[in-house]
Amino acid sequence: MSNVQVKEPFVRMVKRDHASMGRKITVRILAVLLALILDALFIFFVTGLNPFAVYGVMFKGTFGSSIRFSWAMRDLVTLLLIGVALAPAFKMKFWNIGAEGQVLMGGLMTALVMVNFGNTLPAPVLMLLMLLSSIVAGGIWGLIPAFFKAKWKTNETLFTLMMNYVATSIVACAVNVLRGQASSLGKLNMSTHAGWFPKLWGQTYNTNIIVVVILTFVMFLYLKYTKQGYEISVVGASENTARYAGINVGKVMMRTMVISGALCGLCGFLLVAGRDQTISTQTAGGNGFTAIIVAWLAKFNTFYMALISFLLIFLQKGAGEIASAYGLNDYAADIITGIILFCILGSEFFINYKMIFRSGKEGKKDE
Amino acid sequence: MECAIKLKNVTKTFGNVVANKDVSLEIRKGEILALLGENGSGKTTLLNMIAGIYYPDSGEVLVNGKPVEIRSPKDAYRLGIGMIHQHFKLIDVFTATENIALGLEKNEKFDLKEVRKKAQAICDKYHFDMDFDQKVYSMSVSQKQTLEIIKVLYRGADILILDEPTAVLTPQETQKLFEVMRNMKKDGKAVVIITHKLHEVLDISDRVSILRKGEYVGTVETKEASEALLTEMMVGHKVELNIKREEPKNPRKRLEVRHLSVRNEEGIEVLKDISFDAYGGEILGIAGVSGNGQKELLEAIAGLQLAQEGSSVQFYNKEETDKPMEIIGKNPRVIRNAGIHMSFVPEDRLGMGLVGSMGMTGNMLLKSYESGKGLFINRKAPKDLAEQIKEELGVVTPDINVPVSRLSGGNVQKVLVGREIAAAPIVLMTAYAVRGLDINTSYTIYDLLNKQKEKGVAVIYVGEDLDVLLELCDRIMVLCSGQVNGIVDGRTATKEQVGLLMTRLQKKEGERSE
Numbered sequence: 001m002s003n004v005q006v007k008e009p010f011v012r013m014v015k016r017d018h019a020s021m022g023r024k025i026t027v028r029i030l031a032v033l034l035a036l037i038l039d040a041l042f043i044f045f046v047t048g049l050n051p052f053a054v055y056g057v058m059f060k061g062t063f064g065s066s067i068r069f070s071w072a073m074r075d076l077v078t079l080l081l082i083g084v085a086l087a088p089a090f091k092m093k094f095w096n097i098g099a100e101g102q103v104l105m106g107g108l109m110t111a112l113v114m115v116n117f118g119n120t121l122p123a124p125v126l127m128l129l130m131l132l133s134s135i136v137a138g139g140i141w142g143l144i145p146a147f148f149k150a151k152w153k154t155n156e157t158l159f160t161l162m163m164n165y166v167a168t169s170i171v172a173c174a175v176n177v178l179r180g181q182a183s184s185l186g187k188l189n190m191s192t193h194a195g196w197f198p199k200l201w202g203q204t205y206n207t208n209i210i211v212v213v214i215l216t217f218v219m220f221l222y223l224k225y226t227k228q229g230y231e232i233s234v235v236g237a238s239e240n241t242a243r244y245a246g247i248n249v250g251k252v253m254m255r256t257m258v259i260s261g262a263l264c265g266l267c268g269f270l271l272v273a274g275r276d277q278t279i280s281t282q283t284a285g286g287n288g289f290t291a292i293i294v295a296w297l298a299k300f301n302t303f304y305m306a307l308i309s310f311l312l313i314f315l316q317k318g319a320g321e322i323a324s325a326y327g328l329n330d331y332a333a334d335i336i337t338g339i340i341l342f343c344i345l346g347s348e349f350f351i352n353y354k355m356i357f358r359s360g361k362e363g364k365k366d367e
Numbered sequence: 368m369e370c371a372i373k374l375k376n377v378t379k380t381f382g383n384v385v386a387n388k389d390v391s392l393e394i395r396k397g398e399i400l401a402l403l404g405e406n407g408s409g410k411t412t413l414l415n416m417i418a419g420i421y422y423p424d425s426g427e428v429l430v431n432g433k434p435v436e437i438r439s440p441k442d443a444y445r446l447g448i449g450m451i452h453q454h455f456k457l458i459d460v461f462t463a464t465e466n467i468a469l470g471l472e473k474n475e476k477f478d479l480k481e482v483r484k485k486a487q488a489i490c491d492k493y494h495f496d497m498d499f500d501q502k503v504y505s506m507s508v509s510q511k512q513t514l515e516i517i518k519v520l521y522r523g524a525d526i527l528i529l530d531e532p533t534a535v536l537t538p539q540e541t542q543k544l545f546e547v548m549r550n551m552k553k554d555g556k557a558v559v560i561i562t563h564k565l566h567e568v569l570d571i572s573d574r575v576s577i578l579r580k581g582e583y584v585g586t587v588e589t590k591e592a593s594e595a596l597l598t599e600m601m602v603g604h605k606v607e608l609n610i611k612r613e614e615p616k617n618p619r620k621r622l623e624v625r626h627l628s629v630r631n632e633e634g635i636e637v638l639k640d641i642s643f644d645a646y647g648g649e650i651l652g653i654a655g656v657s658g659n660g661q662k663e664l665l666e667a668i669a670g671l672q673l674a675q676e677g678s679s680v681q682f683y684n685k686e687e688t689d690k691p692m693e694i695i696g697k698n699p700r701v702i703r704n705a706g707i708h709m710s711f712v713p714e715d716r717l718g719m720g721l722v723g724s725m726g727m728t729g730n731m732l733l734k735s736y737e738s739g740k741g742l743f744i745n746r747k748a749p750k751d752l753a754e755q756i757k758e759e760l761g762v763v764t765p766d767i768n769v770p771v772s773r774l775s776g777g778n779v780q781k782v783l784v785g786r787e788i789a790a791a792p793i794v795l796m797t798a799y800a801v802r803g804l805d806i807n808t809s810y811t812i813y814d815l816l817n818k819q820k821e822k823g824v825a826v827i828y829v830g831e832d833l834d835v836l837l838e839l840c841d842r843i844m845v846l847c848s849g850q851v852n853g854i855v856d857g858r859t860a861t862k863e864q865v866g867l868l869m870t871r872l873q874k875k876e877g878e879r880s881e
Contacts, residue, residue, distance in 0.1 A: 238717075
């Protein structure tokens with residue numbers, strides 16, 4: 001047929017209906033390989049180092065020794081727990097950006113109980129009081145924005161974000177009061193170790209790991225199999241459907257945010273009692289924000305969260321290791337990890353879309 | 368007759384969905400062509416390619432004999448093609464004149480007086496009635512449509528495409544529109560109308576082209592066509608186009624609505640003092656131009672709208688000795704737990720009746736998930752129910768756990784109606800139950816409603832197709848501006864009578880929204 005040449009756009013993006021498991025895995029493996037190649041080019045041409053040696057060092061960041069691995073796990077569970085805490089809120093499409101503040105409030109309450117009751121209460125009672133006060137503090141910090149949204153439809157993203165700054169300021173103030181004349185706060189109850197987690201296999205933070213692993217399972221079950229978890233899914237899918245089903249949307253919203261905030265508060269408790277034994281504005285250390293990425297990438301599935309957290313911690317430790325081993329600028333290390341993250345995230349696009357080029361006959365070979 | 372547009376082997380796909388496959392079509396000058404097909408048969412997609420909204424994957428478009436490339440609506444305008452979309456593309460806060468001026472080319476002078484003069488000339492020619500200083504938000508649907516047509520004519524369109532223009536009009540307004548279309552035809556313009564209403568096709572068009580599942584079936588001269596022939600071409604096989612209507616058997620009062628008034632969030636009264644009764648064993652139709660309180664009425668009865676003081680809805684349960692129960696002031700869960708068997712198929716299926724991201728099982732749970740003790744959900748019963756509905760209603764789904772949003776519109780509705788009927792209702796309310804469904808599924812739904820009626824259920828059917836309302840319902844209540852504007856007998860009422868009741872208060876509504 002004498003087809004008049006019609007100019008098609010050079011490339012068109014078409015959404016894929018469904019990607020098979022095999023395709024998903026292949027694309028992701030290719031993404032990692034591509035990242036390693038790009039990184040190798042960067043390392044070789046910019047820093048002049050041997051890329052393979054650098055990768056080896058990077059690997060050592062997490063797996064170099066048992067203590068390194070142990071530290072990586074310690075940092076992983078912090079990130080994971082906050083991700084787990086965000087899961088119910090995000091599943092409800094309540095954008096809780098306030099995890100950082102909720103963690104800080106939980107940590108602060110823990111610290112205040114440690115300082116004020118450390119010498120008077122018996123250890124189990126003290127521990128229980130620390131736990132409860134941290135959960136209550138985090139829960140309240142989560143409840144406030146939920147209450148306002150349920151009652152007056154305020155925007156929860158801005159509200160929870162701003163609550164972070166309030167929490168940071170309160171902690172800064174409290175730290176100043178606690179340290180008094182001293183130049184810095186230092187470890188709390190240094191002499192008595194009151195309120196410190198007992199050492200488990202040599203480390204206080206091993207308790208944290210156990211607690212977080214349990215909570216990851218519990219949250220998975222909660223979201224998937226309980227009535228409350230079902231309500232959260234329905235509210236997240238459509239508030240109108242929820243009302244139609246007779247679900248009290250405001251109540252579910254507040255209840256879920258109390259849970260989300262309380263788990264963040266619990267994270268603060270674990271950080272203070274199990275890891276730092278002190279409190280500062282850096283206790284949450286930005287994990288409250290990184291966890292948002294974790295929760296999103298894992299599509300709110302708590303087990304995927306563990307994988308994503310591991311990837312992030314691995315890259316972070318690796319970057320630190322490269323920077324110190326080769327005397328590289330921090331930014332160079334960040335570029336290397338950035339390229340890897342970029343490729344892995346970018347690969348999602350190729351899982352969901354296919355591209356049809358101008359000459360391509362309906363992209364059949366692409367199937 | 369001269370050919371205005373010729374399509375040759377046009378194909379368009381979206382992902383794995385083939386919207387149009389190898390369609391060839393001719394649009395002639397001085398003629399009205401009807402493009403007929405069921406929902407999802409690719410009518411709108413095809414014409415959107417002519418209007419520059421989509422770009423064909425392959426195939427050729429010829430305008431006035433020359434091959435052209437239409438990459439944007441602007442290109443379409445330059446070629447004299449104008450499309451009036453189903454959803455109007457007007458700016459609410461602008462006046463009619465400003466909306467017309469909106470599409471002026473960059474090099475044209477922005478002179479509203481001039482625009483108005485030219486537009487007035489168009490109005491005189493085609494006998495349109497338009498107040499050019501009126502803002503769009505205070506216009507009725509029919510006025511907005513007229514404005515869209517003027518806008519397109521103003522840009523000098525010779526080829527007019529109207530996408531389901533009558534879906535939102537009353538019978539009287541439809542006749543007016545058809546008059547305009549005939550005038551345009553006399554003027555030598557090519558007119559294309561997309562529709563799935565057979566009687567309209569027979570009334571207005573010269574030729575009919577039929578699409579089925581994205582493929583071109585054929586074109587027939589309207590003179591030689593009949594409803595039966597067109598349906599067969601559209602569906603692919605013979606369809607019995609009769610809705611049976613039995614006399615109600617010992618009707619018993621199930622719902623007594625008195626002085627029901629509802630204000631919306633802006634404080635505007637959307638329902639005014641509504642009173643009526645619904646009886647078991649009959650289908651009560653509710654007619655009205657969309658947006659006249661139908662949605663609010665059903666939602667108020669279902670406990671989803673806050674009713675004003677003095678409103679009352681009494682529900683009469685199965686046993687005659689039972690006292691009627693007041694529904695107003697209760698939310699859906701309280702109503703359910705009080706033992707009131709009322710089912711509701713809302714207009715927004717995936718946004719209110721179902722959870723799109725969940726499978727059939729998850730959706731069966733929606734109204735029963737709290738049953739049983741303990742924290743955990745029991746999935747056995749809903750899974751059985753899902754299997755049963757899939758079987759009985761022939762829901763096409765690869766698996767009962769596939770998210771319902773991935774099912775076709777007809778199957779989504781089967782899931783929703785199936786669940787609501789399975790709850791053994793005493794009152795069954797449906798809003799636009801067949802909107803967007805193909806003929807077969809529509810008749811399945813009518814059949815299901817009739818079966819419920821036979822069982823003694825009080826069925827309330829909010830509909831938009833007057834022909835169906837008049838064929839299906841025992842009584843028809845007409846809503847206008849949130850008021851009951853009359854209740855007529857479905858067996859004796861005429862379309863014109865209902866159409867008049869739908870619009871009589873329209874002036875009043877215009878004042879209200881000022």
